[in-house]
Amino acid sequence: MTSVSDPDARVEAIGVLSRFRTEFFGCLDARADGLFEVVEAMLCLDGPVVSVPELSLASVHRRGHGGLYDALASGKLNVARFTAVLAGLELPRFGGRITLAVDVSPWLRPDAECCDERMFCHVHGRGRGNAQMVPGWPYSFVVALEPGASSFTALLDAVRIGPDDDGTEVTAAQIRAVVQRLRAAGQHTDADRPVLVVTDSGYDGTRLAFLLADLPVELLVRVRSDRVYCAPAGARKGERPGRQPRHGPRMKLNDCSTWPVPDASARIDTARYGAAQIDAFARRHQRLAGDGAWAGHVGEYPIIAGTVLRVQVDRLPGDRAPKPLWLWSSAADISGLSLAGLFFAFCRRFDIEHTFRMWKQTLGWTRPRIRTAAAADLWTFLVIAAYTQLRLARRLAADLRRGWERPVADPDRLTPTRIRRGFRRLRPILPHPARPPKANRPGPGRPKGSKNKNRAPRHDVGKRTKTSGETTAAAPPPP
Structure with a gap:
């Protein structure tokens, strides 16, 4: 395995990271400069992301908090192009083939009545029998797993499950899109072994x-x-004519x-x-x-x-x-x-839980109090862009460990948090496609003493239609 001190490996890693930053900037269709600097602030902020306006206090964010909110409200990301960029990156191989993991993580918004597209998300509480249903936005993620124990996964796609969606059909369409992008990027050919997709018991x-x-x-x-x-x-017993059995x-x-x-x-x-x-x-x-997901199936069941x-x-x-x-x-x-390979692949599925914890505790995925589901989708892909840069910087960032932390000799063993700690020192040698802000003055805002007559609409929580045998939920089920 190459080390950080290898000049050729370091130059190659810098080139891969720089190319990703440039391509990510090209995927931003509106408010590109502001959105790019939001991602920069996620990576270079001292400490975890605890609120959106504090990102504007980072030294790499050259715009005010007003420009930050404007970028999140009016910014646009070309999702198809960005996911194609993710599929083109070098992916880890598990046993010589690509191994994907699929899982759902909720963005809980229990008291946000003005947020649309919310659903009841199953949340596991501490202790037996403490699970509950909390309103929020469930997101389905597809990641590529690494062969050994690692805190990193290669994120490839994220899809929010809406009230009108069937979870199984959304997952199937998501896997299909990811595999097609991997084949288009040359990551998988007809001569390769089939892509292994690992899921938990909820699928x-x-x-x-x-x-x-x-x-x-x-x-x-x-x-x-x-x-x-x-x-x-097996064969039908007896000599009398009749239909052959279908199940043994x-x-x-x-x-x-x-x-x-x-x-x-x-x-x-x-x-x-x-x-x-x-x-x-x-x-x-x-x-x-003939119930559940197979209720509408035509013909004989397969x-x-x-x-x-x-x-x-x-x-x-x-x-x-x-x-x-x-x-x-x-x-x-x-x-x-x-x-043995299947068993170890399933054990590695739990690495995606480290990704979710990094997202929520350090990068602040669920911190913003975003009102619309579209803005939540945009923020989710911004977090994916930040996390992917940390993964690509594994062999570049220095290990700035605390006095009580153990040293790590192998750069591939650095956690995402410790790589993020040294990303500020790495940033000066990387390209910065975002343009500096123009000098302007803030608007007058709403006149003092006037009332807001445009009240935000309230939205119900739960599914709007019955899909795959699931009942329409207007209220959480009784405990």
Whole structure:
């Protein structure tokens, strides 16, 4: 691995970061100078971002707080062009192929009655049984995972789920768009292995596999322990004529008496969980019904076969009793599957949680009290631009550690917060496409003593239509 002291590697890293900054500026269609300096202030502010007007106090922000608000209210970003730029960056490979993770993180706005497009977001509280539904904007993110334990992920796309959207269909369209951009950028070819997409148990893996059947994509979804999968149907018993069966014997994940003999097994040693036993059951599918996401399906329900994986580890962090982990892969044939690789890929899915924490606690993703959903989308992509610059500066920023922090010899092990701490020293050697502000005087504003007659409209919270079997929500469900 090249180090920071390597001159050739340093020049190449500076060129990649500089090119991204220039291309990002070219994606700003309106208020480009103001929006670019907002991102600069995110990266160079001393301490975490706690409020929007404090960004105007950063030395790199040459405009006042009025210009900052004007940029967020009237600025525009070409999302299609910017996501194409993200897809063209160098991406990490997990086991020789691109591994993506999909997850939803909410931007909570519980007391913002004037904000549109809000939905009830499921929020996990501290302790068992403390989950609740809070109004906000749910965003679906797609990131590329790194092979080892890391605090970084390569962000590729962000989509806000609206009241009229179906979550599964939005996720499928998002994955399709990301894969198409990766192929257009030359990141994936027909000769490469299928792109691995890892999700948690909140996603309908069978439905996603059906919607993405024409793409070179392999899904790896965590499933609940009360699911039931069917084996391939055998020949019809007896000589009497009739329809051939479509489903074989059922495999109940919470009933070990229904488990067949595994088609493949592997036992690996891990540093965190001890020994892990992985059993694979090939060609397993769910029996689909005419409700939920399949309510409007025309014709016979498809048979979407995959591989069920059962993972049993020796120990869990915190002396918790280990329980079996169930996964479902959309690859029905296990001959080319690496069971250990799938397990490690799912473990790396949790790296996206580090990204969410960095966004919310340091870059201030959910700090602005933005009124419109369109402005929230713009702010989200500005945070993506700032975070991507930190990822590209991993081998350039100096480790300005505190006295109580441990030194890091490998530059790839620096956390995003420590890289952001040294970004101000790196900024002078990077291009600054934003133009300086023009001298002007602030407007008079509303006359003193006059009342605001244009009251902001109030918006209801929740879904406006029923999609995929979900009920229309006008109020949070009872506890």
